[in-house]
Amino acid sequence: MVMKLYMTNSSPPVRAVLLTAEALGIKLEHVIVNIMALEHLDPKFLEINPQHSVPVLDDNGTIIWDSHAINAYLVTKYGKDDSLYPKDSFKRAVIDQRLHFDSCNLFGVLRIIAHLMVFKGYKIIPDYLVEEMDDGYKTLNEFLKDGDWAAGDDLSLADFSLISTVTSSDLFVPVDTEKYENIERWIHKIKELPYYHVNQHGLHAFKRIISSTHAKQRKYSFFEMLATTT
Ligand SMILES: N[C@@H](CCC(=O)N[C@@H](CS)C(=O)NCC(=O)O)C(=O)O
Structure with a gap:
């Protein structure tokens, strides 16, 4: 199943994840959270991420937020190699x-x-x-x-x-x-x-x-x- 990314592409941390996904050749379903309309404070979104920030990754029910954590996860789990985040x-x-x-x-x-x-x-x-x-x-x-x-x-x-x-x-x-x-x-x-x-x-x-x-x-x-x- 395609992973979901809760996001708005104006966000710098979201863009860091989009660059990583592109580099790894990973497809993500984009779920737009409109921060200007305060959708990140909606109780439904807070259930997913109590820190009310984007990006959030939903990998088939496994929820991860913070762009840096998401990127490390993507390379570790889905990278063909570890070059973007070496194990060394x-x-x-x-x-x-x-x-x-x-x-x-x-x-x-x-x-x-x-x-x-x-x-x-x-x-x-x-x-x-x-x-x-x-x-x-x-x-x-x-x-x-x-x-x-x-x-x-x-x-x-x-x-x-x-x-x-x-x-x-x-x-x-x-x-x-x-x-x-x-x-x-x-x-x-x-x-x-x-x-x-x-x-x-x-x-x-x-x-x-x-x-x-x-x-x-x-x-x-x-x-x-x-x-x-x-
Ligand atoms: N350390 C977080 C920062 C995320 C962050 O601050 N995102 C902003 C958008 S650029 C946001 O969601 N702001 C709304 C809020 O935190 O309430 C990450 O790297 O993902």
Whole structure:
């Protein structure tokens, strides 16, 4: 039976799963959860995922949420090989570190910014979040110093999570490509993957949502802001 993916393709974590499924040649039935219409808070959806987030995978009754967990599951259970998520303990630990970095740092900050803009009516991104995002870019640029891909010399799940996040966060806090040229090189490389269009497609939907918020960065620094409020 075809696995179901509860999703909305504007979501960066959903796009990370769609990239993984494409890379593995897995077909998924898409079940759309409209977050703008708050369908993720519907009691029926909460029964499936009490964390009320997409993506959620339903593999014939086995429910998994969190894009990073879903991707690891898909490779482990359905991958023809383990290249995207190697069993080798050190290689896997490096990929896991990048995935947690995505979750806590880059996507973690993006999620807060998007939430403030889309649901809380903020028109200006607080300086602190811009600085946090930029610090994430700086770290990612370092990761990319020694290899073509986010976790070294080989394409892995880390690339799928991080590219869907970075191409989205770039709309709020643009990546300074002069400062972070490794990120620019990496983005170009990922765009050459034959299934990259999956991310691009959802990114357009994300762009449409956030362009309606007219988000702007602050023009003054966090410390200046503090000075004006004390
Ligand atoms: N760590 C989760 C994050 C998922 C997430 O935050 N998804 C957002 C959409 S981009 C969502 O469902 N937001 C609604 C909510 O959490 O209430 C993952 O990687 O799947």
